[in-house]
Amino acid sequence: GAAALVVALVLLDAFVRIASSALGGSAALATHAAAVAALSLAAVADLALSIGAGGARVSLPLILFVLSEPQYVINITAPWRPVLAVSAVMVSAAVFIFWRLVSWCMPSPRRRVPFLMKLLLAGVCILRLYVRGHAADGVGADLISQLGIDFVAMLRGGILPEEARELLASHAVVPSAVGEAASQTYPPLLLFHWEAGSAELLSQATAAAGNRSATPYLQSLAVRDDVLMTKASVGVPVTLKSAWEALCGTPAALTSDFREHGSSLRRECLPRVLSRCCGYWSILAKTDKELPELPRRVFGFDEVIVANTNEELLLRIKVRLGELGALQGERPVLVYFYAVDAHTPYTRDRVDDEELGYSVDPFEDVFLALNRRADGLAEQLAAFWPPPRTSSDQAWSPENGFAVYFGDHGEVVRRSDFPGSGDPPPHGHLVLPQVAQVLLAVESRAFRPRAWLGASAPPAIRRPADIFSTVADLVGLRATGALHLGDSLLRETRRDRIATFSFYRPLELVSVQQIFEGGGTEFLEFSRGSGGWWTVLRHDLDSTGDGAGARRVAPGSRHESLLMQAIAEREHINGLLTHSNVHAAWLIARLKVVARSAVRLARNAARAILDAALPVPPQGGNDIK
Secondary structure: OHHHHHHHHHHHHHHHHHHHHHHOHHHHHHHHHHHHHHHHHHHHHHHHHHHHOOOOOOOHHHHHHHHHOHHHHHHHOHHHHHHHHHHHHHHHHHHHHHHHHHHHHOOOOOOOOOHHHHHHHHHHHHHHHHHHHHHOOOOOOOHHHHHHHHHHHHHHHHHOOHHHHHHHHOOEEEEOOOOOOOOOOOOOEEEEEEOOOEOOHHHHHOOOOOOOOOOHHHHHHHOOOOEEEEEEEOOOOOHHHHHHHHHHOOOOOOOOOOHHHHEHHHHHOHHHHHHHHHOOEEEEEEOOOOOOOHHHHHHOOOEEEEOOOHHHHHHHHHHHHHHHOOOOOOOOEEEEEEEOOOOOOOOHHHOOHHHOOOOOOHHHHHHHHHHHHHHHHHHHHHOOOOOOOOOOOOOOOHHHOEEEEEEOOOOOOOHHHOOOOOOOOOHHHOOOHHHHEEEEEEEOHHHOOOOOOOOOOOOOOOOOHHHHHHHHHHOOEEEEOOOOOOOOOOOOOOOOEEEEEOOOOOOOEEEEEEEOOOOOEEEEEEEEEOOEEEEEEEEOOOOOOOOOOOEEOOOOOHHHHHHHHHHHHHHHHHHHHHHOEHHHHHHHHHHHHHHHHHHHHHHHHHHHHHHHHOOOOOOOHHHOO
């Protein structure tokens, strides 16, 4: 932490010097105290996150996210406002008292270290932070070290190595290659984001006819020959992470922050791509009032519709689609519907008595009742979007569109599924298969392949990035670059492995799902403790076994190889998303402006010194011999 502390102190010193010349001494001291108070509050937040969120840390991308989405942060931290207020008062009082004590007991020294020496020392410390951060997977030992490592990583965004620059430059969505005819009719599109849409819902969707199901609409889709219904696995079981992968086709940052939202990769997210290529108008609809501007700024949606109730939301969507002429096929439109009904908590007071009766487990019963609401919402939306055919005997046409229903993460809804003691923690703390596997239903309509790759197809794992690739495939586009991880859901895939990282503990908790050639599936959950990495073998969701007990990862074993592959993937994507951050580009630009200003000031100062030191040239210089 000493290197990061030196860098922070030099930055504060430079800030005070600038403030003193611009604002005066009193204002400079006040800003100095405010900066120290801000760092102290960030340290309190870092400690609170570490304790309350299972090891999460404050990082520079997280601070940038807080600054860009203050209203969301204020709302999400509402339960802890009294604690935050008390902490702010205590930190402010401590900083003020310490400031007064120092001013009384330690008068300013007559001699100070030259500022140039401080800058040289800061440069050495920045180099040390870079080396240590690279060796420690980008994790600092303390708050200031973490901020320093993130700062240096973002600075590196302006001087990326050639390989990384080429990888980012190759990331694009382009028209399909010659020989693959682009679509002449751009279909109406629906992406139905099912909050907590766990793969557990597949048992409800495939329930035998006559049995009571919590998802009757999904049950009606499951029997259609143009619908593919399967499981998918997510990289990080958190709503915004899964949404990023589905809309942008690349993995989200495997961190406890949302640094992908600032990445330059967002220029190739689906709403922007469809607008450029095909003239699509994109709409995000939800009843959740959090982050109202994020869909536009990050993903590029043209419009965000927010309503108080589902009924009002459906009506406003229908009216807006009519205004755009989309219901009559005059303009292609993408509707991204976020169904938030099944969000936690699953408490008894959220449902009425007549809504229950799906499970003997009270927690699971509430979960299924809330999913029944989401299922009903999907059915009501499907009544007008994408535009349905006039009768069941009529053949599907491209004008009837294409729809995908997908979950963002699962939940542990049965107490017996959690092996530990006490209540299971929220999904962000877990990588269990019940959390990592989600529902995926593709309603292809007129775009049904000649033969669905069903039981005869080789076993494969699907993921949210496949949704991006599918939509691109439909409109005659092709994703280029190694960062695009998806395979079209209308084509075969041979993906046989995927790693899932905990949101709050990405450096300590990861699972790897693997499909063997014969069709068997295994889940390996890795947990890092003081004694190294441990692994727990778990079975597929269809299995009745609980898996083997925990054992240490043996060096050179197959388990260690899988773990090291997952860690290497995490380091690779986190590095790229940090380096390609648009905040880093802004930071580089600001530093260049400051450097140019410093050079100009130095030139003017040198000219003034030389003018004062050199003799004034005589008038009428022609007589000088």
